[in-house]
Amino acid sequence: MQDRKEIEIPSTLAKKIEERIKDASFKSVSEYITYVLQEIIENSEDEEETFSEEEEEKIKERLRALGYLD
Amino acid sequence: MDEYNYIVSGLERSGTSMMMQILYRGGAAVAFDKSRKPDVNNPKGYFELEGGKIINRLMEGTFPMERYKGKFIKITAYGLKFLPEGKYKIVYMTRNLDEIMDSMEKMSGPIDRQAEKPLLDKLNRYIIRLMEKRDDIDYIIVKYNDVIRNPKKEIARVNEFLGGMLDVDSAAKAVDPKLYRNVREGDKNE
Numbered sequence: 724m725q726d727r728k729e730i731e732i733p734s735t736l737a738k739k740i741e742e743r744i745k746d747a748s749f750k751s752v753s754e755y756i757t758y759v760l761q762e763i764i765e766n767s768e769d770e771e772e773t774f775s776e777e778e779e780e781k782i783k784e785r786l787r788a789l790g791y792l793d
Numbered sequence: 794m795d796e797y798n799y800i801v802s803g804l805e806r807s808g809t810s811m812m813m814q815i816l817y818r819g820g821a822a823v824a825f826d827k828s829r830k831p832d833v834n835n836p837k838g839y840f841e842l843e844g845g846k847i848i849n850r851l852m853e854g855t856f857p858m859e860r861y862k863g864k865f866i867k868i869t870a871y872g873l874k875f876l877p878e879g880k881y882k883i884v885y886m887t888r889n890l891d892e893i894m895d896s897m898e899k900m901s902g903p904i905d906r907q908a909e910k911p912l913l914d915k916l917n918r919y920i921i922r923l924m925e926k927r928d929d930i931d932y933i934i935v936k937y938n939d940v941i942r943n944p945k946k947e948i949a950r951v952n953e954f955l956g957g958m959l960d961v962d963s964a965a966k967a968v969d970p971k972l973y974r975n976v977r978e979g980d981k982n983e
Contacts, residue, residue: 742953743953743954747947748936762921762922763918782871782916783871785904791805791846793846
């Protein structure tokens with residue numbers, strides 16, 4: 724298990740998250756927050772980039788092949 | 794009149810059509826036409842507008858978003874890059890990328906997985922970040938495999954996000970248990 728560090732968030736936000744996850748597969752507020760933050764922050768260098776022309780074209784090629792773009 | 798535009802999104806083959814079926818069966822207002830017929834890849838239909846080519850219209854700025862206020866429409870992930878300013882509630886589907894590519898290959902032929910998997914991953918993260926950043930978007934992430942495993946529980950969660958507009962029991966009938974066969978072994982024991 725990775726080392727853990729406590730952080731503080733507003734209790735109103737924690738309550739909102741509890742509501743959102745109460746029937747979901749997330750086991751805790753911490754797990755949910757970790758998931759969301761990882762999605763946002765992981766590989767943040769890449770994420771700050773926009774797509775290169777080549778990447779955009781590859782995405783569009785796939786969309787065309789699947790019938791989602793002319 | 795409802796002030797929101799409702800959208801089902803996610804990468805192609807992530808379960809967006811399944812979610813549209815769920816919402817439709819659950820009594821939500823869902824907008825689609827018959828321009829793209831059901832086929833072996835989506836036997837229950839695609840639940841799309843304009844043959845799934847909304848992305849072209851969004852890129853051109855000609856899609857009449859106002860017309861669909863209060864209704865769900867399906868716009869796959871890349872199209873969210875071009876959403877005009879508005880007020881949106883988005884149900885965003887995520888799914889194991891290998892399963893997505895399995896399904897894409899059945900639909901459109903072989904994929905260079907080494908090249909495309911990181912790109913699909915990047916697109917997914919980019920769009921989730923975009924939704925997070927935009928003040929006019931409220932969203933919920935729904936995992937495809939959670940819906941397959943426990944439809945009522947996941948649909949109840951979506952229903953809560955939507956303010957209770959669904960008949961959860963009816964909506965859950967849209968989920969075909971046979972789809973569980975397509976879940977990769979590793980994910981069955983998550």
